[in-house]
Amino acid sequence: MELKDKLISSFFAFEEHVDVNTKVHNTRSEAMKNFEATGFPTRKDEDWKYTSLKSILKEDYSLFPKKEDAIEYKDVKKYFIHDIDAYTIVFIDGIYSSHLSQTTHDKIDACLMSSALSKDKYKPIIEKYFNKIAPKTSLNSLNTAFSREGAFINIPKNTVADKPIQILNFSTGNESALMLQPRNLVILGENSNVQIIERHQSLTDNAVLTNSVTEIYAEKRAILDYYKIQNDKSSASLIDNTYVEQKDDSNCSIHTFSFGGKLTRNNLQFFQKGEHIDSTMKGVTIIEDKQHVDHNTLVHHIEPNCESHQDYKGIYDDKSVGVFNGKVVVEKEAQKTNAFQSNNNILVSDKATINSKPQLEIFADDVKCSHGCTIGQLDEDAMFYLKSRGIPEKEARALLMYAFANNVLSSVKIPELQQRINKLIANKLNVNLGFDL
């Protein structure tokens, strides 16, 4: 049975299973109808021109995993950013794992989507925020239809979260192939501040497909730092859909580090609904073999005096394919907008491919918008300089790659996380530089 048909037919069973109020029920049914009508995107869609889902959709995914599998903390310890004290929300095969998690309701809510969807206490919040900014694309609709579990983070007005929050999604491989659809909701009240780290990790060689949707709302003067670590096994694919709505004077930044996975697609969109907003999206992609990473970004400048910064770096080896499709839209009311976009790529192998499409759509005249895109190689002179000082080729190459990605790496605001990412890169490049960068 085709995956689409399977999803449609299992929707009714799913609906009976979950206990929800009618409002969300309607949202789900509508979303399902929408997915039924549109189906999975194909390369005929302009947004999917360079990324085909065909190969990952043909697996026979199990949609509802059996009971929670007992994984011990020691088995997954290495995936925690354990050097820092953090709230942790852990899901195993899409199901919340209480013994690995540390949630809170003290001052801030860092808890579960399932309870937010079902408890009366959260009803006004769900009505106000749930499924409001995610565009009705087929993949979002699919996620909405099956939305049940995920992280729910609510930072009230004038609150600074005392610790970062980690969201970890593990898949165990008890099923031969598994499809997961986590749904996260992050709300930052006025003047609030939070740091979030999100990671998807497969513990098996069985195929895993994650179609994740995260909606983020930043009220006035809120500050958000969001880090996505994508370093999964080569059997796992991820479609990450993240949407951010910002109000006046808020400042949101999202960093995406893509090192692993078979196919990774990041749909990241910012909607600026206020003035003096700052939006930042940065990413480092280092991939090899037949990996495929696609960054699809959009910044929608709706009001005047806002800024956006995009900086994506990519290093591609072997037969890997990198896609960058960045779009900046400046509405005619959005005067005095400053929008910057830069995409730099290095091709290490002859078989690697880069497809880059930085787009600008500008309707206002008093703006400063620029984008730059480069594709090139490591500087031979710099390589020679390093080698002539006794640094072996591999290490020299790694050093230059670090330097290339440094702009993005250095803007990670959690030092422990920065170190962790440096280590991930060192592993990826198979070098030991013998010192911390």
Add this chain to the structure above:
Amino acid sequence: MNKFTEDDLKKELETKEYEYGFYTDIESETFPVGLNEDIVRAISKKKEEPEWMTNWRLEAFRIWQEMEEPDWANVNYPKPDFQNISYYSAPNKKPKYDSLDEVDPELLDTFKKLGISLDEQKMLAGVAVDVVMDSVSVTTTFKKTLAEKGIIFCSISEAIKEHPELVKKYLGTVVPQKDNFYAALNSAVFSDGSFCYIPKGVRCPMELSTYFRINQAGTGQFERTLVIADEESYVSYLEGCTAPMRDENQLHAAVVELVALDDAEIKYSTVQNWFPGSKDGKGGVFNFVTKRGLCEKNAKISWTQVETGSAVTWKYPSCILKGDNSVGEFYSIAVTNNYQQADTGTKMIHLGKNTKSTIISKGISAGKSQNSYRGLVQINGRAENARNFSQCDSLLMGNECGAHTFPYIEAKNKTAKIEHEATTSKIGEDQIFYCNQRGIDTEKAIALIVNGFSKEVLNKLPMEFAVEAQKLLEISLEGSVG
């Protein structure tokens, strides 16, 4: 000193009417409207074409019938009704003239109004002009001088008759019949156009030039141009156009094919100033053009365009860099005003080793117009050491217009070096202030800035054309270019 502000400029731009809107009353022989195989056959017969040509057209027509009109471009317009167009129109009196005196005086008058006096140009500029009035080549000058060098410069229908071996060999090799919807349509019904062949090792001593005009109401113009530069030759080809004012939208679907063999160089310059529609967006020409060049070893093709007219422009002059060390260049200024829409850019396909391409695109939008750059840079796996530099700058005047950039960059070779840069800005108040301070009034200051903005491209135009380009820029942005 009267103060000329950007608002004044805007107002002036809006009220500026098309200067060259007039209609020459020459009896034309026009086919009934509609398109079917009989019409295609009739066109072919009318042009006294050999059978292979008729079949080639019919093949294209059959392909066209299967195709759908593309709608991916960032433009909105009512789709033309292809059954409501007359596909052939030729000025009635069409004997070949020996001298200009024999030419219909009214026609000569038309050119005078356009500021192109044939005889004057003949003497002053040294430009051979193959004038295309509607669809049939009426007069060709300087043919003898060219013939001495072995250069063939004539209308394509003449070439089909007299040089069938060349036409047969190259026609459709760069832009095949099935390339796209408009190219297929053009292949089926093209009425005329220019043909040019530069023999091996010959450097064409003068700029070759054609002027296209759309004249007869309700007839689309389907030009077909084929330029072949044989090994080690050089040619610079100019193309310029103006069209009279007309309420109904007119369709123009031309195809231009360039073939640059080993070590050859082709420079193709266009000034396009067709009727852009009235200031409330009524009428205007639809310009759907397919232009492409093929570079063999060490060859170079350079496209330069100044696009100021047309209601809708859909045009991507491209280079296929097939041979090693070949070079492709694209320099463009696109000016849109009122309700004009332009979706233009280029494609650089790098196939050979050490190929280089440069893209400089300048977009100026005013009024309620939409100006898009859409370009593709593709480095194929075997294109070692390919190099591309792209720069797209947009200048916005007023906040009712839009500027868009859609660059597609695809690299499949690790030795590729690609740079792409785009900026969008308006004329800075500090820039104007700086000029004012030095005694330059605002009008001149704007002129200076716009001129500076487009200089990189204007510089690429041949001398003979630069003046004309300036003139045409003036029409679109009067008061801003001095």
